[in-house]
Amino acid sequence: MAEIQNQDGVEVGAESTNVCPACQALLSDGTIQGKAVLYCTKCRGLLISIDRFLPLVEFLRALSQPTGSDVQPRDNFDADRKLECPMCGKTMIGHPYGGPGNVNIDTCEACSVIWLDRSELQRIVMAPDHHPVYSR
């Protein structure tokens, strides 16, 4: 069975029972490079567990050549937003991502998950202030 990746690199599966914290649509089960995520087909945000997040970023970086050409200043539209964790319903903690990409992320420590808004994963992957794993 051929899986179709959408424009965000997500292979979207069946709808889940979890609600999108950003737009309240139902999230769908999905995978990115075989790693399970919950994906919102409406606002294109995604929820990923913290332990899968960094390996995924490394994997995607190995596939793409970060150019730095499309890096944007930090967008603070979501800085003061309060999201409810789709897994436990508690308020997620919004904070600037400590790594590259100039994005604000929302995390739930109880569930060990990260919410990434549309394109935030790509921004982190393509950020220039990263020292590629495979460079010498």
Ligand SMILES: [Zn+2]
């Ligand atoms: Zn959504």
Ligand SMILES: [Zn+2]
């Ligand atoms: Zn939670």
